[in-house]
Amino acid sequence: MLAEIRLPPASPRVLLPAAALAAMLVLIFAMEPRAMSYFGLTLLLNFALPAVFAATAQMAVIAAGDIDLGLGPFISLVNCLAATWLTTRPAAGIVALALLVAAYAAIGALIHLRRLPSIVVTLGASFVWLGLALLVLPTPGGSAPAWLTTLLAVHPPGVPLPVLVSILVGLIGWLLLMRTSYGTVLRGIGGNPRAVARAGWSLLGGRVALYAAAGILGVLAGLALTGLNTAGDATVGTQYTLVSIAAVIVGGGEFVGGIVSPAGAVIGAWIMLLTGSLLSFLDISTDWQLSVQGGILILVLGLRALEQWRAA
Amino acid sequence: MATDNAPFVRLAGIRKSFGAVQALAGVDLSIPAGRMVSVVGHNGAGKSTLMQVLAGTLAADGGEIRIGGVERRAGYDVHAAQALGIRCVFQELSLCPNLSVVENTRVVHPGLGGFGWRRRCRALIVEALEAIFPGHGIDPDRTAGELAIGQRQMVETARAFTEAGTKVRLVILDEPTASLDADAASHLLRFTGAARAKGIALVFISHRLPEILGHADEVVVMRDGEVAGGGAARDFTEERLVELMGVVREAASEGGRAEASVGALRVEEAGTAGGRLPLRLHAGEIVGLGGLAGHGQRAVLQAVFAAAHGREGHWRVRGSVAYVSGDRQSEGIFPLWSVGLNTTVSRLRALAHAGIISLWSERTLAEEWRRRLEIRTPGIDRPISSLSGGNQQKVLLARALASAADTILFDDPLRGVDVGTKRELYRHVAEAARAGKAFLWHTTENIELENCDRIYVFHRGTITDEIPRAELSEERLIRASFATGMSGATGMSGAPGMSGAR
Numbered sequence: 001m002l003a004e005i006r007l008p009p010a011s012p013r014v015l016l017p018a019a020a021l022a023a024m025l026v027l028i029f030a031m032e033p034r035a036m037s038y039f040g041l042t043l044l045l046n047f048a049l050p051a052v053f054a055a056t057a058q059m060a061v062i063a064a065g066d067i068d069l070g071l072g073p074f075i076s077l078v079n080c081l082a083a084t085w086l087t088t089r090p091a092a093g094i095v096a097l098a099l100l101v102a103a104y105a106a107i108g109a110l111i112h113l114r115r116l117p118s119i120v121v122t123l124g125a126s127f128v129w130l131g132l133a134l135l136v137l138p139t140p141g142g143s144a145p146a147w148l149t150t151l152l153a154v155h156p157p158g159v160p161l162p163v164l165v166s167i168l169v170g171l172i173g174w175l176l177l178m179r180t181s182y183g184t185v186l187r188g189i190g191g192n193p194r195a196v197a198r199a200g201w202s203l204l205g206g207r208v209a210l211y212a213a214a215g216i217l218g219v220l221a222g223l224a225l226t227g228l229n230t231a232g233d234a235t236v237g238t239q240y241t242l243v244s245i246a247a248v249i250v251g252g253g254e255f256v257g258g259i260v261s262p263a264g265a266v267i268g269a270w271i272m273l274l275t276g277s278l279l280s281f282l283d284i285s286t287d288w289q290l291s292v293q294g295g296i297l298i299l300v301l302g303l304r305a306l307e308q309w310r311a312a
Numbered sequence: 313m314a315t316d317n318a319p320f321v322r323l324a325g326i327r328k329s330f331g332a333v334q335a336l337a338g339v340d341l342s343i344p345a346g347r348m349v350s351v352v353g354h355n356g357a358g359k360s361t362l363m364q365v366l367a368g369t370l371a372a373d374g375g376e377i378r379i380g381g382v383e384r385r386a387g388y389d390v391h392a393a394q395a396l397g398i399r400c401v402f403q404e405l406s407l408c409p410n411l412s413v414v415e416n417t418r419v420v421h422p423g424l425g426g427f428g429w430r431r432r433c434r435a436l437i438v439e440a441l442e443a444i445f446p447g448h449g450i451d452p453d454r455t456a457g458e459l460a461i462g463q464r465q466m467v468e469t470a471r472a473f474t475e476a477g478t479k480v481r482l483v484i485l486d487e488p489t490a491s492l493d494a495d496a497a498s499h500l501l502r503f504t505g506a507a508r509a510k511g512i513a514l515v516f517i518s519h520r521l522p523e524i525l526g527h528a529d530e531v532v533v534m535r536d537g538e539v540a541g542g543g544a545a546r547d548f549t550e551e552r553l554v555e556l557m558g559v560v561r562e563a564a565s566e567g568g569r570a571e572a573s574v575g576a577l578r579v580e581e582a583g584t585a586g587g588r589l590p591l592r593l594h595a596g597e598i599v600g601l602g603g604l605a606g607h608g609q610r611a612v613l614q615a616v617f618a619a620a621h622g623r624e625g626h627w628r629v630r631g632s633v634a635y636v637s638g639d640r641q642s643e644g645i646f647p648l649w650s651v652g653l654n655t656t657v658s659r660l661r662a663l664a665h666a667g668i669i670s671l672w673s674e675r676t677l678a679e680e681w682r683r684r685l686e687i688r689t690p691g692i693d694r695p696i697s698s699l700s701g702g703n704q705q706k707v708l709l710a711r712a713l714a715s716a717a718d719t720i721l722f723d724d725p726l727r728g729v730d731v732g733t734k735r736e737l738y739r740h741v742a743e744a745a746r747a748g749k750a751f752l753w754h755t756t757e758n759i760e761l762e763n764c765d766r767i768y769v770f771h772r773g774t775i776t777d778e779i780p781r782a783e784l785s786e787e788r789l790i791r792a793s794f795a796t797g798m799s800g801a802t803g804m805s806g807a808p809g810m811s812g813a814r
Contacts, residue, residue, distance in 0.1 A: 191408030195407060195419065201422065
């Protein structure tokens with residue numbers, strides 16, 4: 001299964017999290033052999049879909065050397081829109097979602113043009129998203145469009161849906177960001193924006209492209225969450241802000257310097273998700289999940305700092 | 313080719329000012345196709361500014377730019393320059409550290425996209441690397457950040473010579489050999505011959521005069537934003553170049569400062585590695601670190617600072633140390649704080665009683681330094697960002713002086729400060745030195761060195777000369793900066809018989 005995520009040739013950064021994920025899966029399968037089946041994996045990884053989309057959305061922003069603190073509430077807003085407008089007034093719902101993507105692109109442009117710190121702008125945006133979500137759906141409720149719940153209950157032959165989609169997202173992301181020539185330029189923006197500008201590229205265009213990609217992936221995360229929950233809730237996405245950042249970092253990315261990997265982000269999302277399952281199989285309260293996720297993040301960063309210190 | 317009768321580049325009367333400072337005062341330069349023109353000059357002579365104008369990264373205030381026989385008017389920028397085949401190799405600044413060598417090649421060739429771009433880019437860069445640096449040993453799939461500095465310099469140089477779409481017509485090499493080993497440097501110099509044979513024009517900026525005289529076709533010497541002389545390289549000697557780079561001036565004409573009364577030893581190098589002249593600093597002394605910018609002066613300041621905090625064993629430092637940076641925006645001021653808070657932040661421990669800062673003493677201290685350095689502000693509670701650059705720099709100096717440190721390290725602190733303010737600050741520095749402070753002063757403006765009691769001149773990380781103020785002349789300074797007339801003209805070994813003292 002892991003072998004199907006084709007790794008770029010020079011990415012020891014991704015091999016380490018991949019090995020960690022494999023170890024986690026082995027541990028889970030050893031404790032609960034039934035999880036190794038088609039339906040076992042489907043159950044185990046159901047919520048991988050929104051997590052994977054959220055992680056790749058965050059990765060697009062981190063590729064530009066920025067960070068998105070508004071992603072979680074944004075996913076909530078998409079969830080609320082999908083559980084209300086998209087069901088009752090599909091046309092209005094689709095227009096609203098398209099506008100949200102445009103808003104993300106506009107945030108990218110604003111950050112670039114006004115040289116604002118992304119951390120502040122996206123934090124501000126997070127309150128806007130939350131406010132809008134509460135306006136759309138003041139109390140949890142609504143219902144997902146039937147097509148969306150059906151779509152998320154599809155059982156493709158051979159490979160469980162969450163596994164299949166994760167691999168596809170990782171593969172497409174890898175192709176677009178790591179293999180295409182424009183993707184290379186986009187990563188260059190995070191690495192040395194001056195050099196990229198000096199070579200004649202538009203930094204504004206690059207940032208807008210990355211933020212628009214984040215917006216699209218954020219919408220996909222919200223839709224996937226709606227299909228799974230079959231209802232809307234203005235606070236349901238909150239955790240995805242930090243989980244997505246952690247997934248990118250655990251998957252081999254860096255906060256600065258445009259060092260990211262789509263495959264790594266997907267693997268990171270799985271690791272973050274499986275901590276919950278692992279805890280419940282170990283008979284530990286899942287209340288500890290957030291602490292464990294945070295602990296993994298600190299551990300990874302600590303090991304990396306140690307590595308750099310040794311290399312220096 | 314049209315370039316047979318007209319030079320590829322002809323600049324005439326190029327002028328450029330930064331505020332009150334005139335960087336280029338009407339410079340003429342022509343670069344024929346297939347020739348290598350070397351531009352030499354000391355700090356602030358205007359070389360980099362001129363090259364930036366030529367590369368289109370800086371717009372000239374006036375003058376004429378003709379490239380390929382056609383006048384380029386307003387709107388001549390990086391894009392235009394690139395479309396004309398003008399490339400610039402900056403010093404290991406323009407690689408993206410997170411991208412591989414192949415990917416970095418792609419970034420500079422906007423037209424190289426599409427299916428199979430990776431293969432094409434790899435072929436281009438590998439071919440260029442092989443042609444220039446045979447046996448380079450660089451894996452094109454490694455990310456630039458993983459490469460050693462010399463390798464990065466090689467990639468950058470090779471990348472400038474790769475062609476995709478536009479033909480390369482002119483390559484500006486800005487100190488291309490600075491971080492290369494002798495082998496790679498000689499490969500590059502040999503390659504410049506092959507490039508010239510293909511009709512490529514080259515601008516070669518180097519601080520190694522033998523390299524210039526041995527390889528360039530023409531030499532242009534710049535001084536104070538003007539061309540001081542030039543001609544065929546074979547007609548020049550190192551002596552003549554040094555002479556043109558700086559007029560021999562009377563030493564220390566402004567006799568404002570009496571000989572320093574030398575006090576206790578403050579800073580000393582413990583065991584001089586590489587056999588360079590030992591650096592010493594005594595209480596009451598102002599010691600200048602001169603030479604071309606980026607030749608190890610800042611490294612000394614940082615090492616001394618680290619040593620004072622017990623993080624570096626190579627230097628012996630007695631007493632406390634304060635650091636004043638010329639890069640005030642990023643490592644100097646607290647931009648959101650007031651003038652007063654910016655002044656007193658270095659002294660908070662002394663102002664505090666049982667961990668609580670006495671606001672009254674803090675204000676008194678800030679007021680005192682505002683008065684003493686004549687910081688022009690309506691009040692110490694005004695935000696520091698409301699001050700002019702020169703006055704902000706005064707605040708930083710006040711902070712260093714107020715910290716009661718015994719030794720103050722100056723990292724080119726008066727860069728971009730107006731002349732009047734500079735004069736005042738020189739006076740304050742001299743006053744503080746009389747009171748027993750020691751100053752280690754790195755400056756890129758040679759005229760500032762006249763305020764120092766002694767000057768150490770740096771060349772490629774070693775001290776090539778120690779000049780007492782009475783003997784300071786621009787000629788001696790430039791000679792030492794370029795390490796000419798010393799044993800082993802590269803200056804790697806410093807002066808004979810003076811090393812190893814400890």
